[in-house]
């Protein structure tokens with residue numbers, strides 16, 4: 001017999017977990033005590049939400065569930081934003097929280113919070129473990145649920161006394177959940193319909209969403225597009241499915257997308273949505289699309305089909321399987337006139353005059369991305385900085401990560417820490433704002449403590465720029481609660497942590513700074529001075 | 538339009554709150570919800586009656602199906618189901634009114650289960666429509682209290698909704 005706390009650690013080892021992100025407290029101490037005997041590396045984040053975001057970054061790069069840990073009460077409630085963020089973007093994270101002793105649950109004792117209750121709307125599933133002997137089964141199920149089907153966060157809340165109970169440990173080989181069996185393969189009849197619709201279309205368009213990554217279908221979608229010659233646009237979550245300069249790729253759609261991509265959506269006669277849920281920021285008017293375009297919707301989650309947009313041909317299944325099925329029967333379509341039309345449309349968009357006095361953030365990100373290595377992982381925060389990055393950071397064969405569904409400020413730095421630990425060979429570059437940076441800058445300490453060489457580009461406009469722009473446009477420029485007058489000297493701040501940093505005042509200084517930034521093998525921060533009136537698009 | 542939906546779920550703690558939380562979160566209007574354990578003690582059956590259009594029912598079914606604890610969801614068409622709801626009604630009744638009330642109760646297939654000098658308590662189990670008719674008939678005496686279970690429903694004939702083995 002072993003302690004349940006030790007069993008929890010063994011469960012993680014059995015799942016192949018190498019790194020966990022957490023923050024301790026009394027209620028989770030039995031678990032930490034056992035964790036110290038394990039080879040699993042623990043990263044002490046500086047706020048529980050960041051532990052969740054780091055796990056998210058780690059999971060998105062490895063494609064497997066990653067683990068974060070918090071104590072009961074405030075530790076657990078601090079995690080909530082990260083859980084909700086992961087839920088909205090379907091990221092598989094396992095959140096382990098300590099809970100007060102079972103016999104005290106419901107008595108409002110010190111640091112008690114009903115976290116399974118509070119997190120209910122944002123979890124794929126949750127467990128409050130009352131019987132210690134359930135631990136192995138619960139962990140096995142949790143990893144299975146988080147990582148299969150449409151992935152998502154799973155919460156395991158373990159009371160302190162349960163962690164200390166002796167149990168027989170044997171890690172189950174399989175799960176038996178009669179009520180959970182996500183379908184993988186697409187229905188053959190629907191596949192045929194899809195193929196026929198594609199053959200009949202003159203202006204088909206692929207809209208790639210984040211589901212492609214979740215299904216590990218990057219290879220299959222490229223094959224599908226190249227085989228058929230169908231142009232591709234992506235949602236924000238689908239960014240980096242295709243390299244930015246791929247001849248079939250025309251950019252991000254939506255409210256903050258690029259003109260050509262939105263034009264393609266408006267002009268196509270067949271829209272093939274793959275692993276995209278047609279969120280309101282991606283498609284402003286689904287009803288217009290329904291009326292004017294034939295729609296194929298491929299998703300593993302049946303509940304997404306028909307939720308935001310009516311599909312003429314629904315196809316439930318795992319993108320990887322479905323695309324492989326399609327690739328077997330598809331052939332080259334005559335899309336050349338349609339591609340030519342899109343290329344011409346794109347070449348006719350006039351370039352906006354770039355900022356001269358300050359640093360032009362768009363040009364800066366283009367330059368930076370061109371100079372960055374092939375497998376760079378870009379992690380954008382939320383705000384104008386995010387949209388600048390979405391539309392100007394040229395992805396090659398790396399990844400683009402951001403909080404798309406929730407738009408959670410403060411996501412980028414901790415996510416980057418997770419991403420870098422998941423793939424140390426990749427250059428991981430954060431793009432954030434001065435507002436969002438201040439929601440996560442405590443993580444500089446984590447970066448230093450574990451020497452995680454992430455690179456940070458901080459766009460300083462001394463405003464909550466995106467909200468400022470909203471106020472300028474919609475509220476007669478009545479700027480309220482958006483000035484970041486108290487911004488510190490971020491270069492000095494980074495240096496206080498021992499992190500190399502420099503300021504980029506203007507375009508002239510950009511090239512040299514980018515060189516130093518990219519050639520360093522240590523954490524590095526660039527404070528980029530941006531005009532407060534710079535527009536998002 | 539009213540829709541009757543039967544759901545088989547795992548019979549363990551927290552399932553009901555997951556199901557009911559879903560309704561409020563997704564903005565579904567639920568008329569009634571009844572839950573009880575099935576012949577298999579590890580499975581509960583929930584019957585809900587919801588008001589809404591086709592889109593709403595489809596969404597409701599899909600979202601319910603998506604819950605990990607949901608084993609099966611089945612929407613029952615009005616002509617394929619038998620439904621019952623149990624109601625306990627306390628009405629004002631003077632001794633002089635008792636026999637008159639008793640007549641109504643008998644004709645309508647209800648039952649008197651308690652009596653006091655000033656009240657009678659009636660039990661009736663039938664379809665929602667029948668219950669409504671009964672209520673109209675006894676309303677003039679003065680309804681003091683009504684308790685109802687919510688609708689439960691089962692398919693006509695030999696058809697069953699069972700957990701696949």
Ligand SMILES: Cc1ncc(C[n+]2csc(CCOP(=O)(O)OP(=O)(O)O)c2C)c(N)n1
Pocket residue numbers: 381382383384385386407408409410432433434435436437459461463464465466467
């Ligand atoms: C946690 C959180 N709070 C508030 C918001 C609303 N919001 C969206 S963008 C933004 C401004 C971000 O400012 P900054 O990080 O400086 O980026 P900028 O737009 O200036 O590039 C705010 C406040 C949010 N998305 N997330």
Ligand SMILES: [Mg+2]
Pocket residue numbers: 433434435459460461462463464465
């Ligand atoms: Mg800013």
